[in-house]
Amino acid sequence: MEAENPAPKATKPTAAKPKTANPTAANPPAGNQPAANQPAGNPPAEKKKRGRPSRIDLDTLVSVARRILQEEGVAALSMRRVAKEVGATPMALYHHVRDKDELLMLTLAGTADSVPRPELPDDPRDRMLAVAVHMHGTLARMPWVVEVLSLGDLTDKGALWMVEEIIDCCLASGLTPAGAVAAYRTIWHCVYGELVFRQAMARRAEEPDRVRHFPDMLTDADADELPHMTALAGRWLELTAAYDVSVQLGAVIDGLLRAGERG
Amino acid sequence: MEAENPAPKATKPTAAKPKTANPTAANPPAGNQPAANQPAGNPPAEKKKRGRPSRIDLDTLVSVARRILQEEGVAALSMRRVAKEVGATPMALYHHVRDKDELLMLTLAGTADSVPRPELPDDPRDRMLAVAVHMHGTLARMPWVVEVLSLGDLTDKGALWMVEEIIDCCLASGLTPAGAVAAYRTIWHCVYGELVFRQAMARRAEEPDRVRHFPDMLTDADADELPHMTALAGRWLELTAAYDVSVQLGAVIDGLLRAGERG
DNA sequence: ACCTGAACACCGTTCAAGT
DNA sequence: ACCTGAACACCGTTCAAGT
Numbered sequence: 001m002e003a004e005n006p007a008p009k010a011t012k013p014t015a016a017k018p019k020t021a022n023p024t025a026a027n028p029p030a031g032n033q034p035a036a037n038q039p040a041g042n043p044p045a046e047k048k049k050r051g052r053p054s055r056i057d058l059d060t061l062v063s064v065a066r067r068i069l070q071e072e073g074v075a076a077l078s079m080r081r082v083a084k085e086v087g088a089t090p091m092a093l094y095h096h097v098r099d100k101d102e103l104l105m106l107t108l109a110g111t112a113d114s115v116p117r118p119e120l121p122d123d124p125r126d127r128m129l130a131v132a133v134h135m136h137g138t139l140a141r142m143p144w145v146v147e148v149l150s151l152g153d154l155t156d157k158g159a160l161w162m163v164e165e166i167i168d169c170c171l172a173s174g175l176t177p178a179g180a181v182a183a184y185r186t187i188w189h190c191v192y193g194e195l196v197f198r199q200a201m202a203r204r205a206e207e208p209d210r211v212r213h214f215p216d217m218l219t220d221a222d223a224d225e226l227p228h229m230t231a232l233a234g235r236w237l238e239l240t241a242a243y244d245v246s247v248q249l250g251a252v253i254d255g256l257l258r259a260g261e262r263g
Numbered sequence: 264m265e266a267e268n269p270a271p272k273a274t275k276p277t278a279a280k281p282k283t284a285n286p287t288a289a290n291p292p293a294g295n296q297p298a299a300n301q302p303a304g305n306p307p308a309e310k311k312k313r314g315r316p317s318r319i320d321l322d323t324l325v326s327v328a329r330r331i332l333q334e335e336g337v338a339a340l341s342m343r344r345v346a347k348e349v350g351a352t353p354m355a356l357y358h359h360v361r362d363k364d365e366l367l368m369l370t371l372a373g374t375a376d377s378v379p380r381p382e383l384p385d386d387p388r389d390r391m392l393a394v395a396v397h398m399h400g401t402l403a404r405m406p407w408v409v410e411v412l413s414l415g416d417l418t419d420k421g422a423l424w425m426v427e428e429i430i431d432c433c434l435a436s437g438l439t440p441a442g443a444v445a446a447y448r449t450i451w452h453c454v455y456g457e458l459v460f461r462q463a464m465a466r467r468a469e470e471p472d473r474v475r476h477f478p479d480m481l482t483d484a485d486a487d488e489l490p491h492m493t494a495l496a497g498r499w500l501e502l503t504a505a506y507d508v509s510v511q512l513g514a515v516i517d518g519l520l521r522a523g524e525r526g
Numbered sequence: 527a528c529c530t531g532a533a534c535a536c537c538g539t540t541c542a543a544g545t
Numbered sequence: 546a547c548c549t550g551a552a553c554a555c556c557g558t559t560c561a562a563g564t
Contacts, residue, residue, distance in 0.1 A: 055548080079538065089549055091539080096547095100538065102474070150413075152463055154477035160489055167491045177495060181502040186453060186511045189460070193452025196459075200415055211365070214417035226423055228430045232440060239444040247522070248449045255518020259510070318529080342557060352530055354558080359528095363557065 056086045058096045058106075066107045069144040077104070104148050105155050111145055112138070112158035124169035125253060128187070131165045132249045136191045146195045175260035183256040190252055194245055201240075319349045321359045321369075329370045332407040340367070367411050368418050374408055375401070375421035387432035388516060391450070394428045395512045399454045409458045438523035446519040453515055457508055464503075 064085050068077050079100055083090040097103045115138050120127050139146050154160070163184055170180035204210060215233035223230045232239065327348050331340050342363055346353040360366045378401050383390050402409050417423070426447055433443035467473060478496035486493045495502065 092548055150459055153460055157480050160492055164489045164492050178502050178505055182506050182511060185506055189456025190449060190452045193456040196413055197416055204415060217420050226427045229423055229427050239441050242441055243445050243448055248445060251518040251522035252515050255514040259514035355529055
């Protein structure tokens with residue numbers, strides 16, 4: 001019954017083949033959303049290809065999706081919405097991307113290159129701090145990227161120089177390759193986590209009639225078990241607002257590098 | 264026209280009043296999902312209240328929602344699904360919760376108390392590391408909580424002892440109150456970030472025919488600009504799998520405490 | 527007070543058919 | 546090869562009405 005594999009040629013298309021060869025190469029930096037602002041109904045008919053000119057192509061799809069994301073966030077992005085904006089049926093998109101998830105990942109390509117690289121100090125410790133702060137600052141100005149990034153990691157080739165720099169600094173400071181990769185990840189977690197909760201707080205602040213759980217849930221009866229929390233409750237917003245990403249990342253980096261020296 | 268506020272009594276219900284007085288108090292620890300496993304069509308009729316006995320009450324709503332979340336994740340939770348499982352119309356739920364977001368927040372109450380508190384060492388540094396590792400380990404076993412937590416912070420009163428402990432250790436180590444709160448947040452970012460990407464990696468591993476962006480996107484031509492990345496590309500999965508949360512959190516905590524000593 | 531029924535304005539995706 | 550039309554199986558939520 002299940003003897004040898006029959007006809008290994010191409011009888012059963014394994015459904016695995018991705019539709020885009022190399023998305024990052026096919027989708028150059030794009031500066032700051034080139035001309036995606038006009039209503040995309042009729043694309044400029046000046047690109048000459050043989051055969052029937054397809055009404056929509058992957059680049060415009062991704063551009064339109066990216067614009068929706070940065071103007072209205074991930075919640076506003078739907079296949080139907082993109083289809084409407086390019087003047088096509090929802091199902092037309094599925095000829096260019098496998099599904100919504102693939103379209104989302106493609107929107108990340110080029111975002112890192114849309115921002116100029118900063119000058120970096122030479123000292124490894126200061127250098128990796130500068131890179132980490134730059135990562136954070138860039139993403140703070142692109143909230144939609146943070147939302148999309150939770151689906152996966154490292155999809156934009158233009159962002160790899162930052163990873164390279166941080167790992168280079170770690171190695172220069174004496175960490176092992178494994179330690180350097182781990183240190184990079186920890187730094188990334190700090191950056192990413194801060195952005196997620198900063199954005200969550202911003203969203204909550206927009207709907208003020210929502211139940212506030214903390215610190216409103218604390219009563220005087222909690223002072224026994226939670227003395228510091230009750231004491232700090234009144235200042236909590238002020239204290240969290242004073243959070244300094246640069247200072248915290250500096251401390252984290254110092255800890256990671258010192259652990260490498262000892263290990 | 265817009266003179267003095269008319270009739271400050273209760274003429275216009277300001278739509279702000281939350282429907283649950285104190286969700287955490289109204290919803291005790293609940294151990295490990297008490298008896299939410301039987302089909303919840305007919306609730307046990309042994310609770311005697313006056314007036315028409317409501318067919319559904321908030322507690323069963325939250326229990327059912329929590330079960331769906333931990334069995335199938337946030338994507339599977341919908342108001343309609345919960346309604347069906349309690350044997351009611353979708354709209355019946357809106358008499359007990361304001362919207363889906365409120366229901367999600369309510370599911371968090373009691374989750375921290377469902378896990379026993381660990382023994383903690385006395386030394387502040389070791390103590391806060393133990394708490395952080397406990398946070399991470401607990402949430403690693405409750406992926407749905409991580410997903411819901413991105414909507415906000417600190418909604419489960421039973422989780423506050425961990426924040427209290429970490430802040431207490433920071434203060435005992437000489438940090439200022441502001442420094443202690445900041446240090447807690449940084450530790451939380453590390454814990455949370457690790458969990459998000461661990462889960463994202465697990466999700467991606469489940470659908471293996473998806474495009475892998477990294478490190479597959481790297482070619483030999485990138486060796487100039489990204490020497491470490493190309494060199495480490497082959498070992499990347501192995502290296503990230505070797506990530507040790509406890510070691511990393513230890514280094515982060517050391518860095519944070521030392522920064523406090525100097526500051 | 528608590529719940530139902532119908533409706534509105536959406537989703538992602540499959541499938542068969544058109545050119 | 547590229548796209549359409551209709552359909553499937555869903556969403557969260559509003560509104561008017563029932564008891």
